[in-house]
Each structure stands twice: as C-alpha cells, then as structure tokens.
Amino acid sequence: MRLEPIANPSLARTLTPPALAIAATVVVASLLAMVAGANPFGVLGLILKGAAGSKFALLETLNRATPLIFTGLAVAVAFRARLWNIGAEAQLYAGALVVAVLGTGMLPWPSGLLLPTLVILAMIAGALVLLVPALLKVRFGVDEVVTTLLFNFIFLLFVSMLLEGALKDPMGMGWPKSARLIPEARLPRIFDGLRLHWGFGLALISAVVVWIIQARTTLGYEMRAVGLNRDAANFAGIPVNRVLIKTALLSGGLAALAGFSEVAGLKGSLTLDLSPGFGYTGIIVAMLALLNPLAVVAAALFVAGIFVGADSMSRAVGVPTYLADIMLATALLLMVLAILLTRFRVVRE
C-alpha cells in the first residue's frame, strides 16, 4: 500500500474524512461508555449539551479554549519555522509568574496602566524562557525538542519552590498558592454577569495579529521560508539564525499570554495546577489547525468542546472522567489521519 498525492481534492474529498473521524470518535466514546456500564445511546447528545447546550456550558467552553488559543498559536508560529517548541508549558508558567509577582500590589497602578504592563512583561518573560533553547540551537546545534521539553519540568519545579517559599500566600492556610491579585490586575469580563473574561478577546486579537504577521510582513515571509527549506532560505540570503531567534521570542511571548490570561482572568492567583497541560494540548491544537493561526481558534474551540462536553457527559451517565481524555486522544489520532486522507489517496499495490 502506498499514498499518492491528490492534485486537486474535491469538496467532498475535503469534508468527508474529518466528518468520519468525528463520527468514529463518538462511536468509540459510546462503546467505552457502554463498557463502563452506562447507556451508550445519547452519549453524543450529552456531549453536545455539555459543550454548548446552555449559556453556562458555552461560556465554560470558551473559557477553556482561551489558553489553548494562546498555546496553539505559540506552537503554530514556532512549528511554521520548524522550531520545535515543546516548552509552551514552561513559557505559560513564566507569564503566570510575572502576574503573580507584580499583580499582587507591588505595582499600585490603575487597571489601564497595570494590565498592559503585565501583558508586555509576561510576554517578555515567556520570550526569555524560549530564548535560551533557541540560542543553544543556533549556536551549538543543541536539539530544541530536548531542551524545551526538559525546561518544562525545571520551570514547574522552580514555580513549586516559589509557591512553597517566597510567593506563598500568608493567608492561604498552608496551601501552596500565591497571594490573590489586586482588583486592578484582574481582567474584566466581556459581558456583565457572564463568566467570560477579556483573555478570550485578547486571544482572538492575537490570532488575527499572528495571521497578519505571517501573511503580510517580511518577518512572516522569512519564517515560512526558513520552515519550508532552510538551505534555500540561507542561500537566498535570509538570515536563518536571526529569524529563528525572532520566531522563538514571538512563540514564547504568545505562550506566556496563556499564563497571564488564566491568572489575571480566571483564577486570580497562581497554583501549581494552573495548567492541566495546556502547553502540550497546544501542540494538538496547532496540528489540527495545520499551523494556520486563524484555524487555531476553531481547533481550540473543538478541543475545548470535547473536554468540557465529555466531562459533563461522564458526570451525567456516571462513567469515569478519563473518558474525556480518551475521546480527545481518539479524536486527535483520527483527525490527523483524516487530514492526511483529504490530501492523499491510498493505492493498493
């Protein structure tokens, strides 16, 4: 068996495999629900209801999608230039740390000044965290997959140390959490009374900005050229190493915004469970979106919807919440396969 590229895939060819992937995911989830002793029928309905069936459910999904848009963008930007940033998790915590340190009264400024400052400083912190592996890569050829991945663990332990020590909330009854943010450092809600904060708005704006950078600026052109063919880019005179460093700074900055948005928008303080792997899930989001920054928003909503919906479904029918993780993994694997099948056909030898 071989794969042969399809020159001009038809609309049906483009839509059928992803639709089948989603259908197969639902079937797998239903079967698993049955194995767990629940009624397999109606699982799909419960997932949809849980993800978008009510105002509360929908807002929950949007809130869950927000950090995924940021980390998805961070990964998409880096992967586009073939900079394998697996360390969005560490960069996220770097952004969160900046808010937790500076947003608890150290800078007694009004919101209009404090929030933009925090955004910028969080982005710088995230950028610096990725700058180290990027410099090691261009200077010494150290594989960034290894360095960025290991940095995640180092950084998480560093945050843990701070939360047990210097940053520990004296009012926290012994829990390893930072002090609560001052009200001026909190992101306001988009609509009065609805639990959706401006982090989501910032995420949408970021996606558009990244799209404009990639499509309309010389930097975006350079990043795509370096990603598609480093030899040809170098031959043509594109400063490959400088482009990789700039890409790393942008990618790290975007991932840090996820941490900023979670602390300043949702949680109000920093804990070690701030991110249930948003940095890693960002890779899934970016891959599903085929590294397109606008498609990252759709992919993040899809992944968040499955998380929230499957979570709610599993509670409703009384099966373990791990079902949500299995569903997401199934959906991802099948979707990757489906995307492949939209562009290639299988030929039997």
Next chain:
Amino acid sequence: MSAKTEAQVVLRLNSITKTFGALTANDAVSLSLHKGEVIALLGENGAGKTTLMNILFGQYTADSGTVEVMGRALPPGNPRAALDAGVGMVHQHFTLAEGMTVLENVTLGTRSLWSLGMDRAAARARIAQLAADFRLSVDPDARVGALTVGERQRVEILKALYRDARILILDEPTAVLTPQETDDLFETLRKAVALGLSIVFISHKLHEVMAISDRVLILRHGKLVHEGRTSDTDRHDLAARMVGAEVAAPKVAKGVPGPALLQLGAVSTPDEGNAPGLKSLTLDLRAGQITGLAGVSGNGQAALAGLIGGLRSPASGTLMLNGETLPHWSPRMAVHHGIARIPEDRHKTGTIADFDLTENAILECYTEAPYSTRGWMHWHRATEFTQEIIKTYDVRCPGPATRIRLLSGGNMQKLILGRVLEASPRIILANQPVRGLDIGAVNYVHERLLEARDGGAAVLLISEDLDEIMALSDVIHVISEGRLSPAFARGSMTPAELGVWMAGHGFEAEHAHAS
C-alpha cells in the same frame, strides 16, 4: 541457433505501462535485449527510463505488461527476482560500504547470515579471475573509501559479475568519470560483450551512445519513440528524436574581455567531509568573458561556488570585487554586489518547493522597495515582478500563484534565471546551469548566458559536461582536488588534454615551475 543474427533474447519487456496519478511514466514500452548486445536507452530526465528500470527490478509493479529474463517471467514486485535471474545494476550513486575492503564489498550479501566463516581464498581467486577477464584492475584489499570514483565503479561492476550477472544495467555510468576513465569503462564493457554478457546503457551523452551501443532506444514522455541500429543514425538525428524537434545549438562568437571584476588571490578554504576545500586558488573573472571550470564533480567546485556565492568566507587569501576587499561576506552581500547566482541544485537550494512562483521570485530581493517597505510586504508589486519574469523568460505555468514544485525543471530554471538576471548583474555564477534540462531549455539557458556576457558580465560556468564547457567558454580552468589549473584559451586544448588535468596530473609540474 548458433548464428549470431539469431542470438538468444535474454531480456524482454512486454508492453509495460505504469501511471502515477495523471502522469503516464511508461506507456506500453516493449524492448528486447539479445545475448552479447549493448543497447542504449536514451531519454531526457523524466522520460521514464528510471521507472522502467525500477519495474524491472521489482521496486514498482507495472499496471500492465510483463518482464521476462532468459525466457522466464519474473514475478512482479519482487526485488530479489531480477538479481537471482542474473540481472545486475550499477547505479549512478554507488551503493558501497566505504569502511570495508573491495573483497568484503563484493562478497557482501552473497553468503547466508548464519554462516560464520568464509572462504576468503576462494573469493579472492574468483575476483582475480573476473578482474583479469573483464580488465577491471582493482586491489581486493584496498578500503573502498580510499578508491577513486572510477575504481569504485569497477567495484560495483565486479559486485554484479560476482553474483553471476549475465545482464548489466548501467545508469548514467560516465557522469562521474574523466574521459580516460570512460575509455577504460568502455574497454571493460567490450570485454563483457565478447564474453556473452548483455548490457543496457542508460545515458544522455550522445557521443558515448554512438561509441558503445549496437542499438538505440529512445523514450520520450514515457513512450518508446525510436528503436534502431546505432550505425543507421547519428548524433543530430538522436538529439532531434529525443526532444521531438530539430534543435540548433547557439552560435558562439568569441567574447571581448574587459577588466577583472572578481579576483581571488591564493584563497584557501577548509575541507568539508569528503569534499575538498580550495588549495591556494587564484582566479580572475573578467567582464565580457565566460570562464569555464571543468572537472570531475567533488573536486572543489562546491567550495568555489560557495565562496563566490557568499555562503563561505576564505580561510586565507583575498576576495576582491571591483578591486576592493570586503570586510564581511554573506549571500546577501553577494547579491547586493551584483553577483547573480544560479545554484547547482535548483530543487534543494534554488527554490522553495511549496512556495508559489511569486514567493520564489522575490527570495533575494524581498527586503527592498518596492516589494517591501519597513517590514510590510507589497505582494501586488511582487506579483507584477513575477508576471514580468514569466513573460520575458517564457516560464510555462498556470500563473504566479502556482506552487513551484509543479513546474518542470526547465521552467523552474527559467524562473531562477529571471530572478537573478533581471537585476542586470555584473558577475554571474552559473553552477551546472543545464543539468537535467531538455535540449530546448539547455539552448535557452546558454543563449541567456551568452547574451549577458556580450552585455559585459563576467560569467563563471561550472559544469561536469566537458562539451558544454568547451562550447561556451572563452577561457577554461580545470579544478582537481581543490587546485586550479592555469587558464587555457578557447580551442587550445583537446578533451583528452583537459582530461589529464581533470585526473589530477600536471599540477605538480605547474607547482614546481612556479617555485
């Protein structure tokens, strides 16, 4: 049965058809090879020669048609079947283990994995016998890594003969050889034929085809368009049949040399792996003149092209442009100083396959107005520029938004020509500018280079094709092991004399003379 005219058919391809999507790589191709015969398989790149051989060797399965060796059909899709039936292939890129000796390479894979010992004496005797029979002199105990390219090719042929091959298939065997080594190879092939072997000779060098083959078969667009005795045809006839039209090579008048625009003074660069660096190389490129660089590939051409193209800096020695030395050297500086660079590998370094024509056209100038200002791209200006190139350089394509990987090699090369020549360069570095192109495109590229030369540009033409060098160059240098021969005026050297330099001789005398 005994009459030579009734010689036994040893290999027969019956109406082989193979398609890849919309592309028909082989369209009902039939051929037969007789005992003791050499047939030449001619065709441009992409004509379907490689696909046909891959089907013979079971790498691909034909959509229809059969392969028969010695009268027995081969099972499709089984790579071992052809080898076991006595078909040996010498690939263009050798498949030898460099760290092992000739003896080990030749016997590799002929014994069961489980047999521990090995009868070295018997193997050695057998190799010595084969070497004597076929005039393949090579030391069985030499490490392959230390052999010359010509010797390595002999090891490849020995390998096939050791496996009792009765049919030899040689894929572009002379591409890496000096003229003398080519003569030696032909001597071996004649011996083999005399001993009853049959040979398929794949090439697009017409004079070699004329020299060695009994029959010629020509593939064009996957179809067999010509089959006939070599003695009934000539080079022009073959060239015309290969491209399907009578083609005229450009008339080359002598160039009028001007001042030296680029001067290398005793430049050395470090070796890179197996590729030699430059050894104290001195070279002037003069305006209005094509300087040809002849040599067997891998003798420092890459280092010299990298140096002039801005990818490398001299480790010692000087590089002067218009009489000035530069403080800093990079690809962008090279472009900025009017050096047009036609890279050796248009797929890997010349273009970005998944970029469209526009994105490829502006690769070297995207930082400049009007294509961008203050970091913002102006794509409509870039598209206009690309449309201009498409028109002026006759790039056949659906439009500027086509991904360049969909273009043929010739059209890709025309876009590169347009990209580098539109800026009216003073110096042109043409590294293998016509490799793999069909004859129409070859003539087009040559005409553009001559036009640029007549317009006052200094052209450095690097090529492994001696015919091309001798046809176009006003002066010729030979490069060998990173050393440069003196300049030879056009017409002052025969191919055989240049071949002596290409093989690395003459440099010692030159050196002694200089010191």
